[in-house]
Amino acid sequence: MGQQTLPGFRDFYPEEMAARRHLDAAWHAAAAAAGFREIDGPVLESLELFTKKSGDEIVGQLYSFEDKGRRPVALRPEMTPTLARMVAARAGALPKPVKWYSVQRFFRYERPQRGRFREFFQWNVDVVGAPEPAADVDAIAVAVDGLRRLGLGPQDLAVRINDRRFVHELLRGIDVGPEQEAQVLGLIDKLGRDPKAPERLAELLGDRRAGELSGWCENLPLDRAPALGELLEIADESGLRGYLEPDFRIVRGLAYYTGPVWEIFARGASLRSIAGGGRYDGLIATLGGPDLPALGFGMGDAVLTELLAERGLLPDGAPVLDAYVIPVAPEMLASARDVARRLREGGARVDLPYGPVKPRRGLKDANRAGARHAVLVGPDEWADRSVRIRDLTSGSERLVGVDELGASDVLAS
RNA sequence: GUGGGUGUAGCUCAGUUGGUUAGAGCGCCGGAUUGUGGUUCCGGAAGUCGGGGGUUCAAAUCCCCUCACUCACCCCA
The missing domain is CATH 3.30.930.10 (Bira Bifunctional Protein; Domain 2)
Structure with missing residues (x-):
């Protein structure tokens, strides 16, 4: 030691x-x-x-x-x-x-x-x-x-x-x-x-x-x-x-x-x-x-x-995030960074990987980081100026327009 | 300052009357064919056995010393 x-x-x-x-x-x-x-x-x-x-x-x-x-x-x-x-x-x-x-x-x-x-x-x-x-x-x-x-x-x-x-x-x-x-x-x-x-x-x-x-x-x-x-x-x-x-x-x-x-x-x-x-x-x-x-x-x-x-009265100290942003394909990294910035400016606690990850891995990391939501940034959705927000507790997903990401209630569900 | 207890992997611990290459669980890293997680499965890294000396053919294991941690005493502003 x-x-x-x-x-x-x-x-x-x-x-x-x-x-x-x-x-x-x-x-x-x-x-x-x-x-x-x-x-x-x-x-x-x-x-x-x-x-x-x-x-x-x-x-x-x-x-x-x-x-x-x-x-x-x-x-x-x-x-x-x-x-x-x-x-x-x-x-x-x-x-x-x-x-x-x-x-x-x-x-x-x-x-x-x-x-x-x-x-x-x-x-x-x-x-x-x-x-x-x-x-x-x-x-x-x-x-x-x-x-x-x-x-x-x-x-x-x-x-x-x-x-x-x-x-x-x-x-x-x-x-x-x-x-x-x-x-x-x-x-x-x-x-x-x-x-x-x-x-x-x-x-x-x-x-x-x-x-x-x-x-x-x-x-x-x-x-x-x-x-x-x-x-x-x-x-x-x-x-x-x-x-x-x-x-x-x-x-x-x-x-x-x-x-x-x-x-x-x-x-x-x-x-x-x-x-x-x-x-x-x-x-x-x-x-x-x-x-x-x-x-x-x-x-x-x-x-x-x-x-x-x-007495079991201490917080467990586990990490907490409102959202974890996942670039679904390597070419989506720049977009993912843009999404994260918009969410953060809206007041949310947001993290994302430093490099390309497979979606499977991204979801895993989102869980580990204590994220309540995963924000999947994929080429198909991005073409429509939107992202997929997945509630990691319920598993339900919805499409949200990029311009709405700064709203304070975008991660409310 | 005084007395007791404990030191083995990042953590919690196992390790027989001394006997080959020191183990497990958790955690960590990687993987399980295309853009979907938690569970599961496979693989991997990781230990000067706190340190030094001694006994022995052979020491994590026995003996001595030392260090660290811990609990209690003293004290508690």
Whole structure:
């Protein structure tokens, strides 16, 4: 075997590209339908932009290097820092709320595994300048709508949601101090997956407090979380009934989340989460911008593609043509090219062979190219300024005049 | 970074206790008398058996090393 892709990088053959475009289309449509506008930024950024948000530890997970001007740079691992900069630069001029989205390529230097690559595509949707819980619901609804457009409904998906403020409050109630909090949050996050997590929580907090905590995981005391209750009510009004499941185990990795946090999972599948998001009110200020409330989510292509493939919801990626033009005799090649041009100018997707072919072969190639119609250009018909259009599904043929070929409905049948 | 699994044709795989020239299906290319396809039939190309070393009269097969891929852990912005 010769050269292959770097580990965690993928070639997209037409079939895979069709699948990717399928996701893209749903993502763009869902974001646009809710009034989000598309943005983008550079793939390469200064390393500092990322370390400022996440600390120096993440350098190990970045594609970073020095450029020829000796600047430390990195391929972007996420969109949020870029978004924050863009907002900060024009914060005064932007009407609030700012509703932006992007569908872009990201890079993380991690060991590739199921549902995780080093180069991946991610849909990011963010709202800046809106403190209301309706904004959180807006983002969740867009994520759910994107997935709905891909054929996934409430029977397939669960949006598990929690609220960081609520978690802080409960932890404070059992005397978990700030110095312990990060560690405890990490263990809570693991409760669903790691069988050793309850044990370690008990070691850290003692049986009584650990027991109380796991009780919240069994049954989240919503009466003590008014903000989350309000959000759930708005979600109901927004058509998200059946999706949202309050879950104390959803806390999400890093420190900067300040309010609702949520992740979307596939029901009955052992996949990692499809999407995750939350409110990060302090982050834009941390990154040097104005103090604006913000929230958003990211949804990657890797896990989602895996899920859609499992459920048979991906397009097969077979080629599609409206017509394949066949010169019935070698001297008809020039005429065939003229016919193809007329059809293409009429808006049809049309292909034809580069040289003479036997009709038998032409029909075979038409099928293989996914053509709905074969257009046979033969000397007898051409003498009458017409061609034979054959419907490849039904096998029926009809004669069509050359001058009609540019009409948009000529291949309609 | 740690641990497990797998490497044979473009793809999915078979290959017996080590034994002649390593196979199948799909795909690809060509063909089955004149201007009509999908099915079928015939033919063909295609493999340093991941790489290196060792044991043996003989290695795809046994042993060692190495590389790649993959799954999980760590991490998940």
